Amino acid sequence: MNTNKAIQIIEKLKNYYPDATCSLDFETPFQMLVAVVLSAQCTDERVNKTTPSIFSKYPTVYDFDNMDLSTLEELIHPCGFYKNKAKNLKAAARTIIEKYNGEVPNTMEELLQIPGVGRKSANVIMLEAFHNPQGIAVDTHAKRISNRIGFSNESDPLKIEQDLLKVIPKEYYYDVNHLLVWHGRKVCTARNPSCNICPIKELCKKNI
Ligand code: SF4
Numbered sequence: 318m319n320t321n322k323a324i325q326i327i328e329k330l331k332n333y334y335p336d337a338t339c340s341l342d343f344e345t346p347f348q349m350l351v352a353v354v355l356s357a358q359c360t361d362e363r364v365n366k367t368t369p370s371i372f373s374k375y376p377t378v379y380d381f382d383n384m385d386l387s388t389l390e391e392l393i394h395p396c397g398f399y400k401n402k403a404k405n406l407k408a409a410a411r412t413i414i415e416k417y418n419g420e421v422p423n424t425m426e427e428l429l430q431i432p433g434v435g436r437k438s439a440n441v442i443m444l445e446a447f448h449n450p451q452g453i454a455v456d457t458h459a460k461r462i463s464n465r466i467g468f469s470n471e472s473d474p475l476k477i478e479q480d481l482l483k484v485i486p487k488e489y490y491y492d493v494n495h496l497l498v499w500h501g502r503k504v505c506t507a508r509n510p511s512c513n514i515c516p517i518k519e520l521c522k523k524n525i
Pocket residue numbers: 465466504505506510511512515516517518521522523524
């Protein structure tokens with residue numbers, strides 16, 4: 318894969334998904350962080366059904382810090398892995414208050430210091446909360462599509478991201494983050510990719 322081909326693919330996907338955007342609902346960087354932590358192993362749709370009642374009663378990092386762990390566990394139960402996620406969110410709230418004066422930091426280096434925030438989540442937070450993407454979040458969709466299209470032969474998300482960053486110019490990071498997810502949900506699905514209607518079928522390694 319070279320940069321010219323990568324750009325052709327991105328442009329075709331942009332035309333096909335002109336409205337591709339973030340599908341998690343949030344109002345503040347901290348709420349974005351909460352939503353992204355909850356979205357691990359869970360659909361964005363379910364997260365969006367779960368968070369409104371939480372954010373209306375507990376909107377801030379201080380509310381999460383003060384909340385009982387058991388209360389938080391109960392509130393986020395529908396999103397799965399609730400014990401681990403609740404523990405991480407409590408620890409994240411404490412870290413943000415103690416180390417960052419209650420503000421979610423806006424650099425990858427600092428975000429990666431927060432419990433429960435890995436590189437994928439940090440990429441999403443930089444993109445959605447701060448509109449300053451620093452890389453490409455490799456979730457299950459981005460991983461699958463990168464392998465199929467031929468962006469990367471790796472299976473480790475960190476290595477896949479490195480392969481993507483080698484051929485995708487920075488000005489496309491914003492779009493690519495959304496486009497890979499949308500394409501994975503709507504056309505290049507896990508079990509039955511709809512290659513016949515795919516806008517990039519002529520450029521996809523799977524079809525060559
Ligand atoms: S041609 Fe098929 S495998 Fe390739 S990106 Fe399109 S849907 Fe996915």
